[in-house]
């Protein structure tokens with residue numbers, strides 16, 4: 413296989429480049445002689461900094477130009493954080509392979525406190541995620557939950573400057589960027605249910621490109637794939653936009669799959685949580701069943717109101 417090449421499309425952020433390089437390393441190790449080349453692509457989401465995700469058309473703003481590159485044939489695969497990929501892919505593309513999941517939990521970082529439950533009334537905790545903010549407000553109502561902006565380095569500096577008493581970020585991103593030592597504690601999913609796909613790297617390619625799919629098969633992780641199928645089925649059935657706090661988390665115990673889900677009001681006044689369990693072979697059905705349960709328990713009204721506001 414000497415002289416063979418594969419082109420990997422990626423955004424230019426530090427985290428995206430780390431993930432693309434990780435996939436490059438996995439592919440080259442699995443296929444001696446294969447050379448993987450990174451192609452950095454600037455997306456609408458990267459370019460337009462002054463508008464909300466919603467105004468740009470949602471998560472798709474960060475993948476649009478990369479998917480165009482796949483369809484045009486200027487790249488062979490696209491490496492994504494699964495959490496950031498819209499579930500509906502363009503015609504002709506699929507996302508057949510996920511790599512072994514990194515820690516999916518949210519991380520709590522503080523210079524003074526060991527856990528949100530240890531923080532005094534009025535202490536300020538920063539997050540930019542609706543899902544994290546909603547859960548923190550609902551579970552720790554005495555805290556001041558505040559918006560925080562900027563990349564990971566900026567947020568760590570704001571914590572050190574004392575602008576916040578604590579912040580919450582994905583453990584996976586911190587570990588990948590070399591900040592694992594800044595993590596005070598990992599939050600139990602019962603306190604902060606992770607986002608669907610958090611900690612998972614997914615690889616998208618052209619449906620018709622069998623040769624690439626065959627190469628990707630060598631680096632996929634079976635357990636992560638089962639968990640991702642359940643979380644994506646939940647996500648797809650919920651049809652939630654980025655304006656509704658939502659979490660989804662599947663865990664495998666042998667052949668048993670447990671899927672937890674959550675939908676909340678953005679102000680934390682309401683959390684709807686439920687879980688289902690069943691055979692791993694029925695991952696997608698379990699995800700859909702959980703979505704139907706949550707919708708029946710009031711998530712439908714929350715989603716409808718959010719769509720009305722959008």
Ligand SMILES: NCc1[nH]cc(CCC(=O)O)c1CC(=O)O
Nearest residue numbers: 493495581582584585610611612
């Ligand atoms: N939304 C941004 C984003 N997308 C993926 C990660 C972290 C890595 C991952 O979850 O796979 C992050 C940062 C964060 O949420 O703190």
